[in-house]
Amino acid sequence: MPIGIDPTVDYAFKRVFGRQENEESLCSLLNAVLRRPVGERIESVVILNPFLPLEAFDDKLSVLDIKARDESGRMFNIEMQIRLHHALRERVLFYWAKLYTEQLTEGDDYAELRPTISVLVVDDILFPELAGPHHCFRLCEESRGILFSDQIELHVLELPKFDKPLPDLTDDLDKWLFFLRHAATLDINHWPVELAKSPWQRAGKELTMLAQTEIEREKYEARRKGQLDYTTDMRAERRIGRAEGRAEATIRLLQRILKQPVTTDEALAAMTAVELAELVATLTAAARQSGISL
Structure with missing residues (x-):
């Protein structure tokens, strides 16, 4: 039986990646996105705003992002959006800046600042002019591409641009993109061998537990409806505006x-x-x- 829970709904996304017990899944996702060499891969993260299943999420505009810190002190902000929102790029920069500046208090040395990385997963097209689902942005000199600083790094995953079938998945990023696009249709009792390793199996079990827990299922459905209503309202406003x-x-x-x-x-x-x-x-x-x- 299909799981029936869409991990692109931010409530489900945070349940899968925003619990300390699911640290392995979050590390796997971040390593897949960052593509660092073996010696620089993330081994552990501390989730700074963990998922709280009984927390009220009545505001359909509230942001259910995930803030985390790895063992080297690097900071991460991970956000799932099902649709493009007004000034989304500016908002990503704002939350990046907030997480970056909050590392210091008065009197601290700027040298103590650690790189801060934002990951935006969006079930829409943010950059129609770019091919492929994964885009990485850094602060570089315009003509020669010389890196100004490694302190800022922004990643965008555009899910609609990913269309590989299961047999063609070649790396961990492919597997996570497939999971995010198709997990709702998968059956935890007939889990695909391509996703048989622990991070993806655990993520599938998290969605299954959400589906089987009445109060969480209700919160998921309310959040999903709120996001869909907001999208409908925004489209209507754009039509009226035009x-x-x-x-x-x-x-x-x-x-x-x-x-x-x-x-x-x-x-x-x-x-x-x-x-x-x-x-x-x-x-x-x-x-x-x-x-x-x-």
Whole structure:
């Protein structure tokens, strides 16, 4: 029977990767993303804001990110988003900066700052101009690519760009991307051999336990619904915004054709959608009465 829990819903994502008991899965995911040599791979992490199943997550806009520190002191912020939000790139930078600056208190030496790495997993396309699902951003000199500092590193995983089937998975990042895209359809009792190692099996069991725990299932469904509702609301607002933008452009054009004073941007912005539509209708009627073909 399929697990039926989508790990891209941030509540489930944090359950899988945001519990100290699941340190192995988080280390595996981070190592897969960072692609460091064997001697630089993460062996352990401390989760600084662990998953709390009984915590209330009523605000559909709240951020269920994961903050962690590895054995070398490097800081990590991992976030799952099912859709693109307004100013998402700026928000990633803001949370990176917050985690970076919070390392120091007054009087501390800047040399004590440790590299801080943000990982954004998004079930949408953030960079349509880039091929592949994994993108790494560092602070480099523009013409020669010389690294200014290793203190900042941003990774983005775009899930829709990953389409490999199970037999074609070649490395751990492939396996985690497949898990995130398809775990809801997998059966824990018939687990694929390609994901048979501990990190993925443990992640699958976490989703199964979530599915079988009534109160957690309810929180998951509420969070999932909230995120979907927010996405629907945002799309509706964008459609309304585009419609209002077209109405404003039509009003300006008709006023120029009729040689009327053009309504200011501020005045148009203050009008409701109904008022804009009424003004368009009035101007259209006036144009037709003047013998102007529209």
